[in-house]
């Protein structure tokens with residue numbers, strides 16, 4: 155069955171400096187390539203969008219890297235070639251160390267209506283250790299500028315499990331975040347990724363697994379007590395402010411991905427664009443990988459993406475969409491995790507329990 159296609163992701167791979175935990179595709183010292191990169195992006199987007207004439211997209215997400223390093227006129231150009239529905243969610247990621255009030259005002263004016271700021275934490279020593287560009291005060295100011303510029307849909311990213319962080323520090327971070335009065339918070343556990351400074355030089359005093367789990371559970375508790383719905387493993391939103399773009403991923407809908415290293419999912423095919431900046435700019439239309447998913451892969455993805463949602467999956471809906479009865483195929487796995495208290499039914503929906511969320515990667519692996 156054809157999957158809905160309502161979303162576009164565009165990757166902006168430029169950063170001023172590299173954070174010590176980050177292995178996203180992003181390049182430093184290449185700001186001079188930005189205009190040429192946008193020429194390549196315009197070729198990429200116009201080629202694929204000409205096949206979707208008349209279609210209005212419901213979400214556009216400009217992620218990075220640091221999209222806020224790019225001058226607004228380039229976005230104005232880019233957005234003019236994309237047909238968005240009137241109430242589309244149009245998000246841009248921004249690093250608080252790179253935004254001025256004027257810049258955010260212009261972004262708002264040219265059509266962005268949601269901003270996602272990488273705040274991470276409010277401790278200046280830790281921000282320095284992470285090699286972030288900004289201080290805690292600058293992050294707080296960035297949220298304020300965003301509000302004053304007319305953004306009423308503001309998200310911030312936080313990281314827990316940071317070097318030297320205690321449970322009390324994380325609680326303090328959460329209360330400071332709540333005080334900012336934003337509508338959406340993403341809270342990620344620090345992951346030591348390959349090809350990062352932290353991977354090569356493991357920082358001291360990393361919280362152990364138990365403390366990480368405590369921080370996660372405490373985060374859920376504090377955010378829920380303060381009006382945030384825990385709607386996905388790492389995501390919390392005030393009512394009505396879940397990220398429509400990310401929900402499209404978790405609902406296993408299709409999406410177009412533009413830019414270096416961007417992924418897309420169209421006509422049952424997953425693709426990845428070229429990952430080397432210069433090769434992408436030379437030929438933005440050539441893919442690095444492109445593969446039609448098998449029916450089993452589509453189902454497996456739908457299960458593990460759907461189980462990331464706290465609301466879980468509806469086996470009847472899954473049967474309609476994928477013509478597979480989950481109880482027939484995965485009976486022993488579902489029963490095993492139900493008996494362990496890691497999975498449960500709420501009404502007709504199958505969900506991970508909060509203890510299940512802590513072990514989600516192992517559970518997902520069992521479905522593959």
Ligand SMILES: C[S@@+](CC[C@H](N)C(=O)[O-])C[C@H]1O[C@@H](n2cnc3c(N)ncnc32)[C@H](O)[C@@H]1O
Pocket residue numbers: 175176177178217218219220221247248249250271272273274311312313342343344345346347
């Ligand atoms: C592309 S970045 C966000 C925007 C912008 N580049 C910035 O850093 O301000 C997406 C988010 O992923 C999170 N992140 C990236 N690498 C991570 C890691 N290794 N562990 C935990 N969170 C990570 C950070 O919270 C980061 O803000």
Ligand code: SF4
Pocket residue numbers: 168169170171172173176177178180218219220249272
């Ligand atoms: S976390 Fe954001 S700012 Fe830092 S290197 Fe990664 S993409 Fe760039």
